[in-house]
Amino acid sequence: MNLPNLKDARVRGKHKPEVKREDYVIPEAVGNIGKNKKYCILTYGCQMNVHDSENIAAIMEDMKYIQTDDMQDADIIIINTCAIRENAHNKVMGNLGRIKHLKEKKDIITIFCGCMAQEEGISRSLSSKYKWIDIIMGTHNIHKLPIYLEKIIKNKKQEVNVYSIEGDVYEGIPVKRDSKYKAWVNIMYGCDKVCTYCIVPYTRGKQRSRLLEDILKEVEDLVREGYKEVTLLGQNVNAYGKDLALGYDMADLLESVSKTGISRIRFITSHPWDFTDKMIEVIAKYDNIMPYIHLPIQSGSDRILKHMNRRYTKEEYITLFNKIKEMIPNVSISTDIIVGFPNETDEDFHETLDIVNLLKFDLAYTFIYSPREGTPASKIKDTISLDTKKKRLAELNKLVNKYALLNNQKYKNKMVEVLIEAPSDKNGKYMGYTDTMKLVNVDCDSKYLGKIVKVKIESIKTWSMDGVVVNDK
Ligand code: SF4
Numbered sequence: 001m002n003l004p005n006l007k008d009a010r011v012r013g014k015h016k017p018e019v020k021r022e023d024y025v026i027p028e029a030v031g032n033i034g035k036n037k038k039y040c041i042l043t044y045g046c047q048m049n050v051h052d053s054e055n056i057a058a059i060m061e062d063m064k065y066i067q068t069d070d071m072q073d074a075d076i077i078i079i080n081t082c083a084i085r086e087n088a089h090n091k092v093m094g095n096l097g098r099i100k101h102l103k104e105k106k107d108i109i110t111i112f113c114g115c116m117a118q119e120e121g122i123s124r125s126l127s128s129k130y131k132w133i134d135i136i137m138g139t140h141n142i143h144k145l146p147i148y149l150e151k152i153i154k155n156k157k158q159e160v161n162v163y164s165i166e167g168d169v170y171e172g173i174p175v176k177r178d179s180k181y182k183a184w185v186n187i188m189y190g191c192d193k194v195c196t197y198c199i200v201p202y203t204r205g206k207q208r209s210r211l212l213e214d215i216l217k218e219v220e221d222l223v224r225e226g227y228k229e230v231t232l233l234g235q236n237v238n239a240y241g242k243d244l245a246l247g248y249d250m251a252d253l254l255e256s257v258s259k260t261g262i263s264r265i266r267f268i269t270s271h272p273w274d275f276t277d278k279m280i281e282v283i284a285k286y287d288n289i290m291p292y293i294h295l296p297i298q299s300g301s302d303r304i305l306k307h308m309n310r311r312y313t314k315e316e317y318i319t320l321f322n323k324i325k326e327m328i329p330n331v332s333i334s335t336d337i338i339v340g341f342p343n344e345t346d347e348d349f350h351e352t353l354d355i356v357n358l359l360k361f362d363l364a365y366t367f368i369y370s371p372r373e374g375t376p377a378s379k380i381k382d383t384i385s386l387d388t389k390k391k392r393l394a395e396l397n398k399l400v401n402k403y404a405l406l407n408n409q410k411y412k413n414k415m416v417e418v419l420i421e422a423p424s425d426k427n428g429k430y431m432g433y434t435d436t437m438k439l440v441n442v443d444c445d446s447k448y449l450g451k452i453v454k455v456k457i458e459s460i461k462t463w464s465m466d467g468v469v470v471n472d473k
Contacts, residue, residue, distance in 0.1 A: 001127065001160040004138060006120050006374045008164035009202035012192060015166040017208040017243070024143040024173050026062055027150045034065030040074035041067075044092060045082025047233055047268065048204075049114055051175075051184040052142060053080050056113075058174035059145050067176075071102060076109045081116035083199045085370040092116060096130065103132055109152065111135040113142070117162050118203035121373055127160045138162035139204050143173045166190075167205035171214055181228045181421060181450045187215055187253065188234035192243075193271060195298075196309045196376040197341065197369060200235055207236070207243050212253060219260045228419055228452060229264035232257065237267045238274035251278040258286040263452060264419065264435070265289045269296065272320050273311040284328045291328050292437040295321065296336035300355030301348035304341050307377070314355060321359055332407065332436035334363035339396055340389030341369045342382035349392050356399050362407045362436070364400040368393050405462045408438065415470065416440065418455045420448040429466075444469040 039060045043053040056078055057067060068074050077099055082088040099110055110133050116122050118138045126136055135148045140163050148159045167190055177183050190205040191198075219230055232253070234240060240250040250267075257265055265288055272295055283289045295317075299305050302313050312320075324331055337352060356364065368389045371378040416434040420442060424431035429441040430448065441464060442448075442455050448469060455467040 002163055003123050003127065003160060004118050004120050004162040004164040006164070006202060009118070009120075009205070009374075011166060012206055013166065015206070017166070017206070018168045019171060019211060019214070020168050021171045023170055024059075026146045030063050030146050030150045030153070032064050033149070033153070034060060034063040034075075037065055037075040038068040038073055039065040039076040039078065040069065040071050041078045041080060042071075042095065043080045044088050045080075045084060045115065047184055047231070048186070048235070049080055049082055050178070051186060051233060052114065052139070053078075054175045054177055054184070055142055055173050056080065056145065058176040059142070061176055062174060063146060063149070071099065074108065076111065077102070078111040078113065081112065081114035083115035083119055083122075083203055083372065085367060087370075089116060096133075100130075100132055109134050109149070111137070111145070113137045113139075115139060115199065115203040118164070119199070119373065120164075123160065123162050127158065131158055134158060136160045136162060140165055140167050143170055164202070165205060167208055169208050169210055171210075179421065180226070181419060183222050183227050183230050184233050185215060185218055185222075185230050186210065186234065187232045187237060187240050187267075188243075191235035192239070193236055193273075193311070194309060196307065197338065197372065197378075199372040199375055202374060204235065207239060209234075209240050209242070209244050211244070212241075212246075212248055212256060215253065216256055216260065219257050219262055223260055223262050226450070227262065228450065229266065230257070230262055232265065232267040234267075235269065236271040236274060238270050238276070238279065242274075249276070249278070250274075251276060251282045254279065254282045254289055255286070258282075258288050261288075263288055266292065266437075268294050270294060271296070272317050275320055275324075277323070280324055280327050290435045290437070291331040292334075292435065293324055293328075293331060294334045294336075295324075297355065298336060298338050299341060299344075299348065300352035301344070302351075304344055304348050307380075308338075308341060309376075314351070318355070318359070330436065332362040332438070333359075334365070334437070335361050337364050337366045337396065337400075338369050339366065339392045340384055340386075342371075342377060342380040342384070344369075344384060344392075353396065353399060356396070356403065360403040360406065361400065362438075363404055364396075366393060366396050366400060401462050405460070408460045408462070408465060411438065411457045411465055412460050414457050416455055416457060416467070417452050418442055418467070419452050420444065420450065422449070439464040441466050442469060443467070
C-alpha cells in the first residue's frame with residue numbers, strides 16, 4: 001500500500017523530472033479482459049481532469065472495454081475526482097453510496113483516482129473505511145492502471161497506489177478524445193506557485209513542462225486528423241518552459257503551435273505574474289491564436305492578494321489587463337474571483353466590486369472560499385460568517401452578470417466565426433464558440449458540424465447568443 005503524505009507533497013527538491021516514454025504497458029493477463037464488458041467514468045473538476053479521463057478511457061479501450069455513460073450498465077466504474085472545492089468533494093462522497101449499492105448487487109470493479117485520492121486524509125479514510133473500493137490511485141500513475149487491475153484480479157485485495165512525489169513527464173499514454181474537432185493538449189503538469197488557498201501544488205506535484213517537440217508532434221498529428229482547435233493545458237501555462245531552461249518559453253511555444261496551421265489555439269490557465277509582453281505580442285500577431293484570455297484576479301484587495309500569495313498587486317493586474325486590451329484587437333477577458341477568503345472585510349470585498357466595475361470582465365467564475373486541508377490558508381482563523389460570504393457572492397454575481405450581458409450586446413447584428421461543435425438543447429440548433437469564447441446557439445443543420453462558419457448574431461442573452469449561418473469559411 002502506498003499512501004500519500006502532505007510532507008512529501010510539499011517538497012520542491014532537486015529531483016529533475018524525467019521524460020518517460022516506455023512506461024505504459026498492458027500486461028498480457030489483462031490484454032483482453034474487457035471483451036464484452038463496459039466501463040463508466042465519472043469526471044469531476046477542471047479541464048486537466050477531463051483530459052486525464054480521456055487518457056483513462058483510451059487505456060480501458062486498449063484492454064477492450066467499451067464506454068458507457070450508464071453506471072448501472074458498467075462492469076468497471078472509475079471516479080476521477082477533484083479536490084479544489086468542498087462541493088466537488090461532497091458530490092464525490094455522495095456518489096460513493098450509490099456505487100457501493102451497485103457493487104452489492106453486481107460483481108463490478110471500482111476505481112477511485114484524481115486529486116482527492118492525493119489528499120492524505122481522504123486516501124487514509126478510503127483505504128480503511130471503504131474497503132469495497134478496489135483501486136485507489138493518484139494523479140502521477142494513471143498509466144499504471146492495467147497493472148493495478150491485473151493485481152486486484154489476481155489477489156482480490158484493495159490496491160492503494162498514491163504517490164506524493166515531485167513527478168515526471170510521461171509520453172505515449174494513449175488518449176480517446178471526447179471531441180473530433182477540439183482537443184486538449186497538456187503542455188505541463190503540476191504547479192510551483194503555491195497560492196495559499198490552493199491544493200493543486202500538493203496533489204499534482206512540481207511544475208514539469210513537456211518538451212516543445214513532443215507538444216508540436218501532438219498538435220501536428222491533430223491537424224492531420226482534421227482537428228480545428230487545440231487548447232494548451234496547464235495549471236499555470238504562462239510559466240511554461242521555465243523548469244526546462246532550454247531557452248524557450250510560452251510565447252515561443254504559442255508561436256510554434258501557430259505555425260502548425262491548426263485553425264484555433266487557446267490556452268488555460270494564465271497566472272498574471274508570468275504573463276509576458278512577448279506573449280501578448282505573439283497572441284496579437286497570429287490570427288489562429290484566439291483573442292480570449294482567462295486571467296484569474298481572485299480579489300481586488302491588495303491585502304487579500306498578499307495573503308493569497310498571488311504575487312501581484314491590483315495595480316499590476318490593471319496594467320496587464322489594459323496592455324492586453326490595447327495590443328490584442330477585439331480580445332475578451334474572463335477571470336476567477338474568490339469571495340470570503342479568511343477575514344475578508346467589507347472594505348476588501350468592495351475593492352473587488354470596484355475592480356469588476358472598472359474592468360468589466362466578459363465573464364467571471366466566482367466562488368466562495370473553500371478551506372482545503374493542508375493549505376496555508378486553511379490554518380487562518382476566519383471570523384466571517386458563511387451567511388455574509390453568501391450575500392457577498394450574490395452581490396458580486398449580479399455585477400458579473402450585468403457586464404457579461406453588456407459585453408455580449410456589442411455582438412448584436414455582427415458577423416462572427418463559430419466552430420460548430422454539437423447539437424445544443426435549443427430546438428434543433430447547434431452550439432459553438434466564437435474566437436472570443438462566446439457561446440452561440442446557431443440555426444443550422446448537421447452538415448456544419450466541425451466547421452468554422454460565419455454566423456450573424458440575432459439575439460443576446462447573458463451567457464449565450466443566438467445566430468444564423470451566413471456562409472461557410
Ligand atoms: S497558480 Fe495558484 S491557484 Fe493556480 S494551480 Fe498554482 S497554486 Fe493553484
